[in-house]
Amino acid sequence: MRAALALAALLAAGAASAQEIASAPGGVVRALDKVSGETVDIDIGRGQAMQIWRLTIQIDECRYRTADPSAEAWAHLTIRDSLLPNPVFFGWMIASSPGLSAMDHARYDVWVLHCSTDSASGR
Structure with a gap:
């Protein structure tokens, strides 16, 4: 809920300052395994799912x-x-x-x- 409010405030501030917001074809996330210390950067296309360790x-x-x-993203x-059984984050x-x-x-x-x-994300 806090993130949704913060996003709404940021989007409103962007609109107020005449900055346009665009939807990207994907994004890059970083995953960390806190036990092993391993980090992985994952390029994922919008609507696609990638598996790393036990996570999708x-x-x-x-x-x-x-x-x-x-x-900003x-x-x-x-x-x-x-x-x-349920998502750990949504x-x-x-x-x-x-x-x-x-x-x-x-x-x-x-x-x-x-x-x-770029449109090549999520390959």
């Missing part, structure tokens, strides 16, 4: 400011753990504030790095 990560939407695509993610993550709406998992962390602005 899907990017439902990724948005960015057209004036500066590398400055907002991604709506669905993350599932193969050992659990909602918006903000790249510059990963702790605002973080996935609560004992072993893994996942956060958004940026949107992919």
Whole structure:
């Protein structure tokens, strides 16, 4: 809920300052296994799901400011753990504030790095 409110405020601020927001064809997330210390960057196309360890990560939407695509990203993610019946995360993550709406998992962390602005993402 906090992330949705923060996203709405950021989008409103962007609209107020005449900055356009675009939807990207995908995004890049970083996954961390807190036990082994291994990190993996994953390029995922919008609507596609990728599996890493026990997690299946899907990017439902990724948005960015057209004036500066590398400055900020907002991604709506669905993350599932193969050992659990319900998603471990479903909602918006903000790249510059990963702790605002973080996935609560004992072993893994996942956060958004940026949107992919080319159509080749998610290969």
